Amino acid sequence: MIHNVGTLMTFGLGTLYCWVQSYITLRVDLNNEGRKAGIIRFLLSGSITVCLIVHFSLMGQQLHMQAAQCQWALVMFFITFFGTFAIEFRHNRFDIVCTDNSGRTASRSKALSEASRYQPDQCRDVTLSDV
Missing domain, CATH: 1.20.5 (Single alpha-helices involved in coiled-coils or other helix-helix interfaces)
Structure with missing residues (x-):
């Protein structure tokens, strides 16, 4: 029931x-x-x-x-x-912006290379922008 x-x-x-x-x-x-x-x-x-x-x-x-x-x-x-x-x-593009502990935005290449050293919660800001 x-x-x-x-x-x-x-x-x-x-x-x-x-x-x-x-x-x-x-x-x-x-x-x-x-x-x-x-x-x-x-x-x-x-x-x-x-x-x-x-x-x-x-x-x-x-x-x-x-x-x-x-x-x-x-x-x-x-x-x-x-x-x-x-x-x-499919008309949307999703970007992930990673910041370090001071709140500064890290460069994309630096963020990707260092991402494996940090916990997944280090990536704080997720933005959605239309293409």
């Missing part, structure tokens, strides 16, 4: 998120790629919705093995949906 409540909350709200994100993708149309990504996301959102409905229908009929298979298909559709965000993220 607890598993089914958690499934409904996770996948029910996740399905709602997918539909809203698909709509936003079509409306924003980032770099004229929103239409392509939006159509793919709408198809995936429809597949997720169908899997969710079939899953709970099978659970109601006490067909637990088939419901579990449908649930795994649902998870794969979610992962594929999240994979479509690579379309937008």
Whole structure:
């Protein structure tokens, strides 16, 4: 019972998120790629919705093995949906700026050569800049 409540909350709200994100993708149309990504996301959102409905229908009929298979298909559709965000993220560049203990920015080559000597938490500032 607890598993089914958690499934409904996770996948029910996740399905709602997918539909809203698909709509936003079509409306924003980032770099004229929103239409392509939006159509793919709408198809995936429809597949997720169908899997969710079939899953709970099978659970109601006490067909637990088939419901579990449908649930795994649902998870794969979610992962594929999240994979479509690579379309937008490929336009971004991520930089890591390492500083020494005094707060001064170290040169990139010096920071890379000395990075192995320090703990990973020495890299403090992470910046995101659009290309």
